Amino acid sequence: xxxxxxxxxxxxxxxxxxxxxxxxxxxxxxxxxxxxxxxxxxxxxxxxxxxxxxxxxxxxxxxxxxxxxxxxxxxxxxxxxxxxxxxxxxxxxxxxxxxxxxxxxxxxxxxxxxxxxxxxxxxxxxxxxxxxxxxxxxxxxxxxxxxxxxxxxxxxxxxxxxxxxxxxxxxxxxxxxxxxxxxxxxxxxxxxxxxxxxxxxxxxxxxxxxxxxxxxxxxxxxxxxxxxxxxxxxxxxxxxxxxxxxxxxxxxxxxxxxxxxxxxxxxxxxxxxxxxxxxxxxxxxxxxxxxxxxxxxxxxxxxxxxxxxxxxxxxxxxxxxxxxxxxxxxxxxxxxxxxxxxxxxxxxxxxxxxxxxxxxxxxxxxxxxxxxxxxxxxxxxxxxxxxxxxxxxxxxxxxxxxxxxxxxxxxxxxxxxxxxxxxxxxxxxxxxxxxxxxxxxxxxxxxxxx
Numbered sequence: 113x114x115x116x117x118x119x120x121x122x123x124x125x126x127x128x129x130x131x132x133x134x135x136x137x138x139x140x141x142x143x144x145x146x147x148x149x150x151x152x153x154x155x156x157x158x159x160x161x162x163x164x165x166x167x168x169x170x171x172x173x174x175x176x177x178x179x180x181x182x183x184x185x186x187x188x189x190x191x192x193x194x195x196x197x198x199x200x201x202x203x204x205x206x207x208x209x210x211x212x213x214x215x216x217x218x219x220x221x222x223x224x225x226x227x228x229x230x231x232x233x234x235x236x237x238x239x240x241x242x243x244x245x246x247x248x249x250x251x252x253x254x255x256x257x258x259x260x261x262x263x264x265x266x267x268x269x270x271x272x273x274x275x276x277x278x279x280x281x282x283x284x285x286x287x288x289x290x291x292x293x294x295x296x297x298x299x300x301x302x303x304x305x306x307x308x309x310x311x312x313x314x315x316x317x318x319x320x321x322x323x324x325x326x327x328x329x330x331x332x333x334x335x336x337x338x339x340x341x342x343x344x345x346x347x348x349x350x351x352x353x354x355x356x357x358x359x360x361x362x363x364x365x366x367x368x369x370x371x372x373x374x375x376x377x378x379x380x381x382x383x384x385x386x387x388x389x390x391x392x393x394x395x396x397x398x399x400x401x402x403x404x405x406x407x408x409x410x411x412x413x414x415x416x417x418x419x420x421x422x423x424x425x426x427x428x429x430x431x432x433x434x435x436x437x438x439x440x441x442x443x444x445x446x447x448x449x450x451x452x453x454x455x456x457x458x459x460x461x462x463x464x465x466x467x468x469x470x471x472x473x474x475x476x477x478x479x480x481x482x483x484x485x486x487x488x489x490x491x492x493x494x495x496x497x498x499x500x501x502x503x504x505x506x507x508x509x510x511x512x513x514x515x516x517x518x519x520x521x522x523x524x525x526x527x528x529x530x531x532x533x534x535x536x537x538x539x540x541x542x543x544x545x546x547x548x549x550x551x552x553x554x555x556x557x558x559x560x561x562x
Contacts, residue, residue: 136205136222137174137549141495141508142452143467147387147400148328148339149452152553153207153220159326159341159385160264160276163218167211172220174506174551176203180227182543184482186246187518194247194482196229196543201257205551216266216276224282225258231482233289234305246537247482248308249525251440253289254483258282260322274328276341282320284348286376288313288415288483290437293525294364294422297532303525306363309422311437313374313415315352320345322380337389345380354417354434365423369433372419378441379413381406387450396454404474406443411476413439422528432528440481440523446472446488454497465495465508477519480541487514487541504553512545 136154139146146158153172155162178201184194207220230253234245264278295307326341354374356366387400415437424430452467474486495508523536 136172136207137176137508137551138506139508140176140510140547140549141465141467141493141497141506142398142454143450143469143491143493143510144448145387145398145400145450145452145467145469147341147385147398147402148337148389149396149398152209152551153205153218153222155276155326156207156218156220156262156264156278157222157224157260157280157324157343159328159339160218160278160324161266161274161326161328161341162339163209163216163264163276164266164268164274164328165330167216169210169556170208170553171556172205172207172551172553174205174549176547176549177201178203178226178228178547179545180229181545182229182482182485182541184231184247184250184539184541186537186539188246188537191246191539192244194231196231196482201226201228214267217264218266218278219261219263221261222259223257224260224280225256227484227486228255228257229253229483230289234291234308246539248291248305249293249303250523250536251288251481251483252291253287254440254481255285255287256441256484258284258320262322264324272329272331274330276326276328278324280322282317282322284317284320284350284378286313286315286350286378286441288439288441290440290526292437293527293532294424294529295527295532296424296529299426300532302532302534307425309364309366309528310357311420311434312355312357313352313376313417313437313439314354315350315374315376317348317350320348322346335391337391338387339389340386341384343383343385347380348378350376350378354415354420354437356420362425364425365428367421367423368419369421370419373417375416376413376439379407379410379443381410381443381445394456398450398452400450402448402450402471404443404446406445410443411479413441415439424529430529432530434528438524438526440479440484442475442479442481442484444474444476446474448472448488452493461498461500463497465493465497467491467493467510469493473517477517478522480517480519480521481523482541485541487517487543489514502555504555506551506553508547508549510547512547514541514543514545516540516542
């Protein structure tokens with residue numbers, strides 16, 4: 113039955129932007145509520161203290177199907193609706209947890225954050241594009257992926273308190289397709305596609321460290337559990353390449369002055385989570401709050417580029433080296449509130465799960481883009497969880513409805529000649545997101561728990 117549901121269910125999904133959001137497929141059907149309730153592999157990134165709830169040896173395998181969808185429509189009266197065309201992405205998780213002399217030790221490999229978006233590229237240009245591709249200067253495509261290996265430890269302090277700590281190392285990769293306008297105001301019409309220049313920038317960080325510290329309080333005389341955690345991640349420092357392509361005939365020429373190189377720094381927010389959980393005989397309910405505190409410098413990022421020069425379309429004596437290309441990655445402080453309820457359907461065998469979450473914009477409204485803008489929105493999750501023979505199978509689905517947003521923009525055409533620039537066209541951002549995940553846990557050996 114589970115396999116059939118996986119095959120038939122919708123497979124659009126996304127993760128919450130480019131911060132470490134972690135968790136496991138178990139949280140999908142609970143709209144992301146996991147600070148207290150997830151005591152498996154997801155706890156390594158959310159709240160490692162929760163692993164102390166059980167002192168059994170267990171392993172987990174799971175995945176989610178991720179597709180990040182965005183819609184954008186120019187304010188121009190004849191503009192069509194532009195929708196994302198990036199394909200689905202598979203997000204795996206594998207983890208093992210065991211008890212050793214009162215310590216609960218866990219290790220896992222997982223995709224901790226992912227975003228992948230692509231709007232239809234304009235291709236070779238010439239003449240007037242009208243409003244069909246007004247987004248081309250805002251951001252055509254962008255992808256961000258963080259694959260993490262993490263280890264953690266938790267320990268009970270007395271009968272009610274548990275502390276936990278985990279550390280991770282991540283492989284981070286970013287790809288961005290940017291189009292800039294390279295002309296001269298007064299001589300050329302600003303935004304004329306005959307002066308467009310395309311760049312693809314790709315870079316990786318092979319070692320991006322992170323850490324999470326957590327606490328959980330579960331008194332024996334009350335059916336409640338409380339948890340909180342703080343997560344830190346070092347600024348991601350990526351190095352890679354830059355490549356121009358698809359430049360129009362009779363437009364600016366692109367020449368190499370050396371081996372093209374690109375680099376990017378993406379500052380990460382400090383994440384604070386807190387939650388409470390009611391554990392009844394037939395009903396379990398959880399309420400969580402997440403806060404991502406981003407530094408002011410995270411509101412804008414830029415690629416540093418060497419080895420590429422733009423030559424003017426009229427005079428070959430006029431040229432400019434591309435040294436800095438503003439990225440569309442932008443973050444600011446944002447919050448999310450999540451609630452989830454588990455209800456027992458068949459005693460000892462089958463539970464139904466449901467959840468709701470609301471999150472605010474993770475991207476400053478003035479820096480929204482189709483490639484990396486995160487609108488937040490309302491999320492509803494549903495799922496099933498069944499346990500038999502030492503195995504637990506969790507299936508979860510959720511949908512997020514983003515709130516349509518329009519705001520004055522700070523983004524520019526980014527003219528490398530700095531001789532005629534302008535804000536990018538204004539428009540309305542929106543979208544919806546579906547997530548589908550499955551997690552299988554096997555309890556290999558029970559060592560006696562609380």
